Amino acid sequence: MTLTTTTHLNFPGDARAALDFYQSAFGGTTAITTYGDVGMPADAPDADKVVFGRVATVDGFRLLAYDVPGQSGGAVGEAGSTRRENGMTITDQPFFVAVDGETLDEVAVCWEALSDGASIVEPLAASAWSAGFGMLTDRFGVTWILSVAAPAAS
Incomplete structure (x- = not known):
C-alpha cells in the first residue's frame, strides 16, 4: 500500500489569492472550482468562492485549499x-x-x-x-x- 498526504488549507475568503500565490512560489498548475461551478446559485454570496482548489507540480508538490462558507476578511x-x-x-x-x-x-x-x-x-x-x-x-x-x-x- 502507498499512502500520501496533501496539505489542505482552509481560508476565510482568500483561497483563490493564496492558491495563485503558492503557484507562483512552487510552480505547477492551479485548478479552481467555485461553489457556483457545483450548483450554488450565481447570485448567492459565496458562489464565486473556492470550494476546491489545488496547486500541483510534476515533481509531486500538492496543496489543496478552499474558502470556508460564510467567512470573509482574510486569514492573516x-x-x-x-x-x-x-x-x-x-x-x-x-x-x-x-x-x-x-x-x-x-x-x-x-x-x-x-x-x-x-x-x-x-x-x-x-x-x-x-x-x-x-x-x-x-x-x-x-x-x-x-x-x-x-x-x-x-
Missing part, C-alpha cells in the same frame, strides 16, 4: 502567531507546512517567493541538521518550514 489577522524566543519556537498555531527540497538553491527559490509579505520566524540558513532551514509565516497566515532534506542513508 486570525491566524495566530509564531516566533522564536530564547532558542525555542513559540506558537499558537495548530500546524506548520513543511517542505523539503533536494538542494539549497531549490529551497531558496521557494523561500524567496514565499517571503514576499511574510513574517520571518527563522531566516533560511544552514543548521545543525540541514544545509538550509528556515521558517516564515506568509501573507495568508500560514507558517512554512522550508529545508534541504538530509541525504538518504545508503
Whole structure:
C-alpha cells in the first residue's frame, strides 16, 4: 500500500489569492472550482468562492485549499502567531507546512517567493541538521518550514 498526504488549507475568503500565490512560489498548475461551478446559485454570496482548489507540480508538490462558507476578511489577522524566543519556537498555531527540497538553491527559490509579505520566524540558513532551514509565516497566515532534506542513508 502507498499512502500520501496533501496539505489542505482552509481560508476565510482568500483561497483563490493564496492558491495563485503558492503557484507562483512552487510552480505547477492551479485548478479552481467555485461553489457556483457545483450548483450554488450565481447570485448567492459565496458562489464565486473556492470550494476546491489545488496547486500541483510534476515533481509531486500538492496543496489543496478552499474558502470556508460564510467567512470573509482574510486569514492573516486570525491566524495566530509564531516566533522564536530564547532558542525555542513559540506558537499558537495548530500546524506548520513543511517542505523539503533536494538542494539549497531549490529551497531558496521557494523561500524567496514565499517571503514576499511574510513574517520571518527563522531566516533560511544552514543548521545543525540541514544545509538550509528556515521558517516564515506568509501573507495568508500560514507558517512554512522550508529545508534541504538530509541525504538518504545508503
